[in-house]
Amino acid sequence: MQKARTKDASAPVGRWGAREAGIIEVATRLFSDKGYDGVTMASVAHACGLSEGTLYNYFKDKSDLAVRASLVAFDAHADEAETIVAEATSLRTGLERLIALELTILLEARGMMRVWLREVRGAQDYPKSPARGVLRRFSGNLIQLFEKFGAFPDPKSGITFSLIRDIVFGSAEHVVWTAYVQGRLDSLDIDRLSRDLAAAYLRAFAIAPRKTRTRTNGKARTTRGAR
Amino acid sequence: MQKARTKDASAPVGRWGAREAGIIEVATRLFSDKGYDGVTMASVAHACGLSEGTLYNYFKDKSDLAVRASLVAFDAHADEAETIVAEATSLRTGLERLIALELTILLEARGMMRVWLREVRGAQDYPKSPARGVLRRFSGNLIQLFEKFGAFPDPKSGITFSLIRDIVFGSAEHVVWTAYVQGRLDSLDIDRLSRDLAAAYLRAFAIAPRKTRTRTNGKARTTRGAR
Amino acid sequence: MQKARTKDASAPVGRWGAREAGIIEVATRLFSDKGYDGVTMASVAHACGLSEGTLYNYFKDKSDLAVRASLVAFDAHADEAETIVAEATSLRTGLERLIALELTILLEARGMMRVWLREVRGAQDYPKSPARGVLRRFSGNLIQLFEKFGAFPDPKSGITFSLIRDIVFGSAEHVVWTAYVQGRLDSLDIDRLSRDLAAAYLRAFAIAPRKTRTRTNGKARTTRGAR
Amino acid sequence: MQKARTKDASAPVGRWGAREAGIIEVATRLFSDKGYDGVTMASVAHACGLSEGTLYNYFKDKSDLAVRASLVAFDAHADEAETIVAEATSLRTGLERLIALELTILLEARGMMRVWLREVRGAQDYPKSPARGVLRRFSGNLIQLFEKFGAFPDPKSGITFSLIRDIVFGSAEHVVWTAYVQGRLDSLDIDRLSRDLAAAYLRAFAIAPRKTRTRTNGKARTTRGAR
DNA sequence: AATGAATGAGCTTTCATTCAT
DNA sequence: AATGAATGAAAGCTCATTCAT
CATH class of the missing domain: 1.10.10.60 (Homeodomain-like)
Structure with a gap:
């Protein structure tokens, strides 16, 4: 290839x-x-x-071009996401910026996501390694953000990191798609949307600090502690 | 034949x-x-x-076939959703069942959603009435469920019904898609997933009872009742 | 058949x-x-x-339908032409009416002419007899009109009855077609056109009375002799 | 190849x-x-x-091929027609040669005329300029020939240049078509036919010199002036 | 006789891919 | 390495014609 x-x-x-x-x-x-x-x-x-x-x-062929282009794009996005996580000073602000990044990507490269999904994730025979790696690096940042701040979903809630990722990315995709279909792309207020969504997610993911982290005020303000 | x-x-x-x-x-x-x-x-x-x-x-042509197929599929699903809303005895259980329905639909007809969006919603000249009606009927049920129980998102939260719809449907889509790509479709526990997601959403959507409804004991079982 | x-x-x-x-x-x-x-x-x-x-x-098939329809149409037109010739009191007026008939036919049944030409005259294997007969009957009337009034083109002019037929029918076809293409069909003044064309033709066809007819003063003014 | x-x-x-x-x-x-x-x-x-x-x-597509082919054919023909008009030393000889040209064209490309009319003149959206120009150039030559020799139809005759064009082209088309259908194409004597037709037309079109031209000795006999 | 659903060949057009230069 | 004309396999769609009922 x-x-x-x-x-x-x-x-x-x-x-x-x-x-x-x-x-x-x-x-x-x-x-x-x-x-x-x-x-x-x-x-x-x-x-x-x-x-x-x-x-x-x-x-090699059209698919190869699409895949390679996808990889480059996602690689760049993964870098941005990594930077966001590294620079994040709080779970909330980090989450907001990750969501904003995702929305921006979808906004600018709606079609690329499809290409990725179709040609990269969809192709069984394609050597998964590079694609897997990039994808993992990209969506993994979301999880790392939570881990950085010692925020773990309460096991009893059934919420897993994997589910968090699905919710965050899936919602973003649907929001942009709906706006696109309704011709409202231009009026999307990404900053506000990111804040509102981040806040909602933090309420949703019954977050509990993890023991490893020295958390004095432990249990109490789990949800609020996410601020 | x-x-x-x-x-x-x-x-x-x-x-x-x-x-x-x-x-x-x-x-x-x-x-x-x-x-x-x-x-x-x-x-x-x-x-x-x-x-x-x-x-x-x-x-008439390929598009017509796709549209008609979509309509049939969504019509049936809209009926189910309507029944769920009508029979719901609580916001929580209703939401759980709507999510389960959505997951099931996506499981069985992953690509149909795309077809619908592309051919039905995307076509400007297609007689909107039946398509619009069905879609409204389908996705509208989610909103009607909330209204049935007098549950409205707090305006200050930035959460709107439209956003709720995007989150619920988008997350479901992504969950199924991820499971599909990872070959875990068979092990999806729809019931459990629906319960967990419903619970998360109810925490996420800062729900408040609405004053307009003369329900003296109103506030009581709206937000909290949702728990 | x-x-x-x-x-x-x-x-x-x-x-x-x-x-x-x-x-x-x-x-x-x-x-x-x-x-x-x-x-x-x-x-x-x-x-x-x-x-x-x-x-x-x-x-039998589409072609058969077209051919039979053509025959019927031309049969009717041939009848009209025959009547015109039979009722004609002068070469000029008879010619005017035949031209008007031809223009009218072309105006009303532009496509039929094409069908006739394509399917009837064009088909080598089609039993020529009925089609030939009808065509002969139709276009032959023009010649019979001239014969009825003892008007024969001067052999030295090179004008033959066959050529007369081509000129009369060909011109009519082109006039209508041009008007059609230019969107002027509605403003075609068939009566005036027929008169002008008839007059022009009578000037064109160096007509000489034939000896068989007792028309003593014949020879001189060919054009005028056509009256 | x-x-x-x-x-x-x-x-x-x-x-x-x-x-x-x-x-x-x-x-x-x-x-x-x-x-x-x-x-x-x-x-x-x-x-x-x-x-x-x-x-x-x-x-681009089938229509484009037909149009371009038509243009090529008509362009070449228009050149020939222009030369004929330019070189004409008398109305009669010029007319004879134009008719001969038209007959030759039809003989060689009977169907092309139809294609031209259907695809070029019929298409509203086709950039009219080249097609229009070529057509005008081609059929306009007939008119220019008459103008070159100061020959104008008598307004009282109802004969217009437009009608002259229809008669000349329509007759030629029909002559060739009839010969084709009757299998007489090979025996068409184009030179003789052209001479006879030209003579007939000059008799038919009551030609008068125009006043604008300073031709004091216009000498009245329009028909004869056409010689 | 009448039906009309089924057929399948054939049409125009697109496009990823190849290969001689 | 670059070219770009040539390819040919589809694709969506139409329609004259057939045939079981």
Whole structure:
């Protein structure tokens, strides 16, 4: 799959990499706008100022291009998410920023998510490793945020980190989709939405501090402690 | 295939309806599995044991087939949802059952939702009335459930009914999708999941009784009753 | 080709003939409006209040229907032309009326002419006899009109009856077609056009009286002699 | 067929143009023989030794192919007509040559006229400019010929330039069509026919010199002035 | 005779992919 | 490496025709 990199590690790779990166950048924009089926290889080539055949020197086929573009996109997003978690000074603000990030991604790259889901997660035979890794890195940040602040859902509540992830990401997706379908994308107030959703989630996820963390006031303000 | 007009005079309609219903049933399964673009008219015809042209005796075009299939599916689901709301004795149990219904639908017809959104809601020229009506009837039930029990989100929380709908449906979709991708569909415990989610939502949606309702003891079992 | 007429010569034939005539009438209207390719057997059946299969009890196939309809139409037109010739009191007025008839036919049944040309005259294997006969009868009337008044083109002019027929019919066809394409059909003044064209033709066709007719003063003013 | 890009740098355009021209040539022949509906893209491709898809690299769709083929044909013809008018030394000889040209065109491309009328003049949305221009250039030459020699129909005769055009073109079309149907195409004597028709038309169109032209000796006899 | 659902060949068009240059 | 013309397998859809009832 991977295009045979030249033996020389220096410039050629860079050159080559630059060309590849350029294609991916263009393709990402197109996929985001029009979705997988709405993009033709010809349109990608044209937008790159290349010929169709050239694309096949860099990517095995259309699916490969989509997958690689997805990986790059998600990799970047995962980096942002990581930064958010690292810089977070409270669970609440961190959560707000993660939600805002997710909403922004969906807003800007609605189609890319579909591509990801369809081509990456959907393909059984695709080597899961890189995709898995990136996805894990991305959605894992949400969990790490909670762990960073020693916030764990009460086992009795049935809420798991996995469920939290589904709720946060699923809700965001549906919110954006609904807005899109109703033609309200422009009026989406991401900041406000993120705050409201974060607050709701913190109420929802019966959060309890974990013993490992030195929590003086332990049990009491679990929910509130999330502030 | 078989003409088989029964002797009974009213039968033809039934027969014809049966054929149509049969096609819709097959198409629903295919759309659910593969999505709109993944299904060809030829594949539907083949799966029905019919020729391609025959489909066009029953459905104007592919979009019409998808829309009609969606309507049938959602109509049935809307009926179920209505019953649930009507029979609900508490907000909590009603919510649990609505969530369970949604999870079940998604489990059985994952792709159909997409088809609906794409072909029905997306098509500007399609006579909105039936589609709109069905959709409203379906997703509206969630809201009606809350209203039935006089439960309204606190305006200060930023939570609206629209947001509630997005959270409930979006989360459900993502939960099922994740389970599907991870091959855990069979081990989904819908009942437990529904209970846990309902409980989380009731905590999340800062519910307050509404003054307009003359329910002297009102406040009592609204927010708290939801517990 | 001909549908097996029932043995009984009386009513059944009439009945059957009436049904057939009805179909032809409807088909003629449709062909005239939309042309051969613009008409589907289904549309004919629907317009007749019949089912598609029934048409095939009366007509071998679509071409047969078109041919038979053409024959009927041209037969009727030939009758009209015959009447015009029979009633004509002068070459000029007779010519005017024949031209007017031709223009009217083209105006009302533009598509039918095409059908005739395509399916009847174009088909090599179709038994030429009936079609040939009708056509001869129709276009032959123009020649008979000239003969009736002893008007024969001067052999030295190169003008033959065949050429006269081509000029008269060809011009009419082009006039109507041009008007149609330019959307001026409604403003066509058939009477005036017929008069002007007839006059022009009489100037054009160097007409000489034939000896057989006792018209002593014949030769001189050909144009005027045409009166 | 053969890729064969010549070494010459300017050649590619030529080559490409040659390929396109080759397709148009083949298509023109087919359209001429069978008419628009009688020609399938597959048949064109096959006749070119190309695959169907290839046609779409050169032409947007079937209509585009027909239109472009028409334009090429009419453009060439319009050039010829222009030359004839420019070189004409008398109305009579010019008219004879224009008629001969028209007869030749129809002989070679009977069906193309229909395609032109249907696809080019019939299409409202087609950029009228090139098509309009070519058509005007072509049929306008007939009128310009008359104007060149100061020959204008007598207003009282009802004959207009538009009608002259219809008569000349319509008659030619019908003459060729009749000959075709009767299998006499080979025996058409175009030169003689052109002379006879031109003479007839000059008798028919009550031609008068126009006052605007300073032709004091206009000498009255319009018919004769046309000589 | 009449029906009309079923057929299936055929149409136009798209597009991922290949390969000679 | 790059090109881009050529490919050909689908796709959605239409419609004349058939045939069991």
